[in-house]
Amino acid sequence: MVDDRFSRKLDVPEALTFDDVLLRPKESRVEPDEADTATRVSRNVELNVPVLSAAMDTVTEAGLAIEMARQGGLGVIHRNMDVAETAANVEEVKRADELIIRDVVTASPEMTVEEVDRVMGRSGVSGAPVVDEDDEVLGIISGTDIRPYIGIGEDDPVREAMTDEVVTATEDITAREALELMYEHKIERVPIVDSANRLTGLLTMRGILSSVRSRLIALGRPTRPARTSSSSTVHTRTIWTCSTPPARSRRRWPRTWSWATSAPARPRRPPSTSPTG
Secondary structure (H helix, E strand, O other), X not given: OOOOOOHHHHOOOOOXXXXXXXXXXXXXXXXXXXXXXXXXXXXXXXXXXXXXXOOOOOOOOHHHHHHHHHOOOEEOOOXXXXXXXXXXXXXXXXXXXOOOEOOOOOEOOOOEXXXXXXXXXXXXXXXXXXXXXXXXXXXXXXXXXXXXXXXXXXXXXXXXXXXXXXXXXXXXXXXXXXXXXXXXXXXXXXXXXXXXXXXEEEEEHHHHHHXXXXXXHHOOOOOOOOOOOOOOEEEEEEEEEEOOOOOOOOOOOOOOEEEEEEEEOOOOOOXXXXXXO
């Protein structure tokens, strides 16, 4: 009797690799907002985008992990760090989408314009609250305040360059209230203070919009603003909140989050009356 134990190992089902398959593009009636790319990486963790970044010290640390999460994916922080550095990276990721920034870059009124410009550049911020020894808010200084002093009065104290009329808020302010406050006063950052006017945090327009966008991505919703008709209105600004799409009888817009004020449309130029048209 012939022993076929070894030949049976060659009886395998058909298997295909990536290069064996060619997808032929055809007409599709699936709208982009109807496509679902959600997947699971574990029993309790679901991703909206099936993309993970490698746990390598040259690839994933806090910065990439934050951006991966904001896009709906997952970043795996590497372990080639000591305990303190690892904990700092994890804490940075956990606090990335908090509305209120707790680790605020500040300036003292005795610093020179050159010094605060250097500190802001090193920290990657465009503005900083000015506080005294007790963290009481005295003013706020931004790149706009510093610019006139560059090359002319860089040794002048921050007290002379800062904006002393500061718009502040308390801890219980909501994202919508903060944005309305910023638009009303034409500012991009609001210091958060306690009852004694001591600095406890900072709200920025960029941080609020980024946080809301991340929450929309986490819910699997589109993040582009709602469109408005150019024939009747002009889009002037966007504050994120919930809006309902038009009826299905019209073109289907994806459900989005936006709230906008509108301005009158620009008047059209009258037709030319010259013989050449």
